[in-house]
Amino acid sequence: QVQLVESGGGLVQSGGSLRLSCAAPATISNIGIMGWYRQAPGKQRELVASITSAGITNYDDSVRGRFSISRDNAKNTVDLQMNRLKPEDTAVYYCNAKRVIFTYWGRGTQVTVSS
Helix, strand or coil, rough: CCCCEECCEEECCCCEEEEEEECCCCCCCCCCCCEEEEECCCCCCCCEEECCCCCCCCCCCEEECEEEEECCCCHHHHHHHEECCCCHHHHEEEEEEEEEEEEECCCCEEEECCC
């Protein structure tokens, strides 16, 4: 099964920054939307940010102004720059890619923000 490969994440103090990166295999072409979801313990997985192949971005209200998503279509990569992190941002972050009717996921990377 094709999976996306995530990197980044870790432990950071409140107010700090982290950068997440995700790469889709070259075998997946013409990806429509790429994005990042997160799931905190006991909560449902939620969309954090997404970006279309044309560069149109969408952010959850809780991260708008603090997080920035970017994408390299040629390399099939998507990054999430996270600034001014808060303890409530603590979660497992998952990379996501959609192509036609197919959806691909990464295995997730832990982000922990200490107060």
